[in-house]
Amino acid sequence: MSERLAILIAEDNAADRMLLSTIVSRQGHRVLTASNGLEAVALFEQERPHLVLMDALMPVMDGFEAARRIKDQAGEALVPIIFLTSLTEGEALVRCLEAGGDDFLAKPYNRVILEAKIGAMDRLRRLHDTVLQQRDLIALHNEHLLHEQRVAKAVFDKVAHSGCLDAPNIRYMQSPYALFNGDLLLAAYKPSGGMHVMLGDFTGHGLPAAIGAMPLAEVFYGMTAKGHALAEILREINAKLKRILPVGVFCCATLLNISSKRGLLEVWNGGLPDGYLLHGDGRPRQPLVSRHLPLGILEPAAFSDRCEVYPLAPGDRIFLLSDGVLEASDQHGQLFGEKRLLRLLEANRQPQALFEEIQQALVTFRGEQQDDVSMVQVGLAEDDERPRPLAFADSGQSSVMDWSASFEFRALSLRHFNPLPYLLQLLLDVQALRPRGGELYTVLAELYSNALEHGVMGLDSSLKQDASGFAEYYRERRLRLASLRDGYVRFHLQMLPEANGGRLIVQVEDSGPGFDPARVIDTADDALSGRGLALVRELSDGFSRCPDGRGVSVEFCWSAEA
Amino acid sequence: MSDIHLDDAVLAALQDVMEDEYPILLDTFVADSEERLRLLHQAQAEDDAQGLRLAAHSFKGSCSNMGAVLLASLCKELEDAGRREALDLAPALIEQVEREFAIVRILFKSERQRYRL
Numbered sequence: 001m002s003e004r005l006a007i008l009i010a011e012d013n014a015a016d017r018m019l020l021s022t023i024v025s026r027q028g029h030r031v032l033t034a035s036n037g038l039e040a041v042a043l044f045e046q047e048r049p050h051l052v053l054m055d056a057l058m059p060v061m062d063g064f065e066a067a068r069r070i071k072d073q074a075g076e077a078l079v080p081i082i083f084l085t086s087l088t089e090g091e092a093l094v095r096c097l098e099a100g101g102d103d104f105l106a107k108p109y110n111r112v113i114l115e116a117k118i119g120a121m122d123r124l125r126r127l128h129d130t131v132l133q134q135r136d137l138i139a140l141h142n143e144h145l146l147h148e149q150r151v152a153k154a155v156f157d158k159v160a161h162s163g164c165l166d167a168p169n170i171r172y173m174q175s176p177y178a179l180f181n182g183d184l185l186l187a188a189y190k191p192s193g194g195m196h197v198m199l200g201d202f203t204g205h206g207l208p209a210a211i212g213a214m215p216l217a218e219v220f221y222g223m224t225a226k227g228h229a230l231a232e233i234l235r236e237i238n239a240k241l242k243r244i245l246p247v248g249v250f251c252c253a254t255l256l257n258i259s260s261k262r263g264l265l266e267v268w269n270g271g272l273p274d275g276y277l278l279h280g281d282g283r284p285r286q287p288l289v290s291r292h293l294p295l296g297i298l299e300p301a302a303f304s305d306r307c308e309v310y311p312l313a314p315g316d317r318i319f320l321l322s323d324g325v326l327e328a329s330d331q332h333g334q335l336f337g338e339k340r341l342l343r344l345l346e347a348n349r350q351p352q353a354l355f356e357e358i359q360q361a362l363v364t365f366r367g368e369q370q371d372d373v374s375m376v377q378v379g380l381a382e383d384d385e386r387p388r389p390l391a392f393a394d395s396g397q398s399s400v401m402d403w404s405a406s407f408e409f410r411a412l413s414l415r416h417f418n419p420l421p422y423l424l425q426l427l428l429d430v431q432a433l434r435p436r437g438g439e440l441y442t443v444l445a446e447l448y449s450n451a452l453e454h455g456v457m458g459l460d461s462s463l464k465q466d467a468s469g470f471a472e473y474y475r476e477r478r479l480r481l482a483s484l485r486d487g488y489v490r491f492h493l494q495m496l497p498e499a500n501g502g503r504l505i506v507q508v509e510d511s512g513p514g515f516d517p518a519r520v521i522d523t524a525d526d527a528l529s530g531r532g533l534a535l536v537r538e539l540s541d542g543f544s545r546c547p548d549g550r551g552v553s554v555e556f557c558w559s560a561e562a
Numbered sequence: 563m564s565d566i567h568l569d570d571a572v573l574a575a576l577q578d579v580m581e582d583e584y585p586i587l588l589d590t591f592v593a594d595s596e597e598r599l600r601l602l603h604q605a606q607a608e609d610d611a612q613g614l615r616l617a618a619h620s621f622k623g624s625c626s627n628m629g630a631v632l633l634a635s636l637c638k639e640l641e642d643a644g645r646r647e648a649l650d651l652a653p654a655l656i657e658q659v660e661r662e663f664a665i666v667r668i669l670f671k672s673e674r675q676r677y678r679l
Binding site for chain 2: 012013014015016018019022023026055057059084086107108109111
C-alpha cells in the first residue's frame with residue numbers, strides 16, 4: 001500500500017467528479033475537488049496536493065492552462081498531472097503533454113488502471129524528490145567544502161604572506177588555489193640580507209595536500225627570521241613533516257638560499273623537476289638537479305642537508321617550476337616534457353615574458369587552460385645591503401634588561417652548530433632591539449664569519465676572485481671546518497639599562513693568530529675591510545678593535561619610545 | 563438486462579465503488595445531464611459550434627462512465643459535428659440524444675427504486 005496522498009481532482013462534470021473522488025478516496029487518498037481550471041489552480045496554491053487529475057476541457061479555465069500554471073507554481077518539485085480525457089485525436093494528446101501533463105486516463109474510468117497510474121506517478125514523484133534532496137545535499141556539502149577551503153586558505157595566506165613574495169626581484173605565477181593542488185611557494189628575507197625561497201609540491205590534492213603547508217611555512221619563516229642556515233631549516237622541516245604527515249604524504253621541494261651580498265646561491269632539490277640558474281651574460285644555463293628524496297620521507301639520521309653552491313652575478317636569475325608544467329598532457333596522452341621547456345628557455349629573450357610564453361605553449365599543447373602550474377623566477381636583489389623587516393612568531397612583551405653573558409664555542413660546536421640564531425634569540429628578547437634584528441644579525445654574522453673563516457681557520461678570502469676560486473674557497477672552507485680540532489670563537493654580551501633606553505655591547509674574539517691592525521687598513525681581501533667593515537660601522541652605533549687584533553667590539557644603543 | 567441503453571456490468575461496478583452513495587451518483591448524473599441538454603439547445607440556438615462540441619464532449623464522458631452506451635455514442639456524433647462545424651446535423655442529433663436520454667432517465671429511476679428496496 002502506497003503512502004496516503006493528497007490528490008486534486010479538477011473535473012467540471014458533477015457525476016464524473018463524484019465518481020472519481022469516490023474511487024480515489026476509497027483507495028486511501030485525501031481528495032480535493034475543483035469544477036474548473038481556475039478553482040484547481042487556487043486550490044493547488046492553498047493545499048499543495050501531491051498529484052493532480054485534470055479534465056482537459058472545462059469552462060472558465062481549461063485543463064491545459066491550469067496544468068501550465070500548476071507546473072509553474074510547483075517549481076522544482078514534481079507534481080504529476082494525469083489528464084482525464086476521452087480526447088482521441090493525437091493533436092489533443094500532444095497539447096496535454098505540452099502543457100506539462102505526465103499521463104492520461106481515458107473515460108470510462110477503470111479503477112485498476114487508475115490505481116496503477118497513481119502508484120506509478122507517486123514512485124516517479126518520490127524519485128524526483130530524492131534526486132532533489134540529494135542534489136541539495138551535494139550542493140550543501142560542496143558549499144561546506146568550499147567554505148572550509150576558503151577558511152584554510154585565509155589562515156594559510158596570513159602565514160604565507162608574512163614572507164616577501166612581493167619583493168621586486170621575485171616573479172611568480174600560481175593559481176590562487178594552488179595550495180589545494182599541493183603547491184607551495186614561500187620566500188623570506190634573511191636577517192643577514194638575501195633571502196630564502198622555497199617551491200614545494202605536496203603529494204595529493206585538496207585539504208590533505210594543503211594541511212602540511214601550514215607547519216612547513218611556520219618553520220620556514222620562523223627559522224629564517226631567526227637567522228638559521230638553510231641546512232638547519234631543511235633538517236627541521238624534514239623532521240617535522242616526517243613526524244606529522246601520514247605515510248605516503250610528502251613534499252617535493254627546491255629550496256634556495258640567495259646571498260646577494262656574497263654573490264652566492266645555495267640549492268637543495270628533493271624531487272622537483274630541474275630548476276635552472278640562467279646567466280645574464282649568455283653562459284649556458286646551470287640545471288639545478290634533484291639530488292635528494294622529497295621532504296618528509298627520511299628519518300632525521302638518514303636525511304642529507306647537502307646543498308650545491310653556485311656563484312651568483314648581477315643579471316643571473318633562478319627559474320623553478322612544479323611538475324604541472326612537464327606533466328601537462330595533450331589529447332593523445334603525450335607529455336609536454338623537458339625538451340619543449342628547454343626550447344622555450346632557449347628562445348626566451350625577455351625574462352619577464354617567460355611565464356606567459358610557457359603558459360601560452362601549454363595552452364597550445366593541451367588545447368585548454370590549466371591551473372596546476374607553479375613557476376617562480378628569482379633574480380639578485382638590486383639593493384640588498386639593508387636588512388629587511390623580519391617576521392617574528394612571538395610578541396616579545398617580556399624581556400630581561402640588565403645582564404651580561406659570555407659564550408665560548410669550541411671546535412666541535414663550530415663544526416656542527418651555527419651559534420648566531422641561538423644568540424640572536426637571546427638578544428631579540430629585548431623588544432627595543434627587535435626593529436634592528438636584521439642589522440644586529442648582519443653585524444654578528446660578519447664578525448662571526450670573519451672570526452671563524454679568517455681567525456680560526458686561516459682562510460684567505462683573496463681566493464674569491466673568480467668563479468673557480470670561489471668554488472675553491474668554499475671547498476676549502478668545508479674541508480677545514482670538517483677537520484677542525486682546536487680553536488674557539490667567544491662572544492661577550494653586555495645588556496646595560498640606561499636612563500632613557502639601553503645599550504648592548506658585543507665583543508667577539510677568536511683563537512686565531514690575530515692580525516696587525518695596521519695591515520688591515522690597506523688590504524682589500526679581508527671580510528672586515530672594505531664593504532664588510534663599512535657595513536658593520538654603518539649598522540652599529542660603535543665599533544672598535546682590541547689592541548691585539550684578535551677581537552672586535554660593537555655597540556647598539558636605543559632610547560625608550562615615549 | 564444488458565442492452566444498448568445501459569450496461570449492467572458498468573452499473574454493478576459503480577454500485578460496488580459507490581456503496582451507499584450509489585443513488586446520489588445516479589441523481590447527480592441525471593441532474594447534470596439535464597444541464598448538458600440545456601447547454602446543447604443553447605449552443606444550437608446560438609449557432610455556437612464550439613459550445614456544442616464542448617457540451618457534447620462532457621456529456622459523452624459522463625455517459626461512458628455511467629454505462630449509457632448508446633447515449634455516449636450519440637454524444638460523440640454530436641461532438642464530431644461540432645468539431646466539423648456541421649451545425650446542420652445538430653437538430654436531428656440533439657433530438658436523438660433527447661429521446662435516448664429519456665429512456666436512460668427512466669432506466670436510472672427504476673434502478674434507483676430497485677436499489678432502495
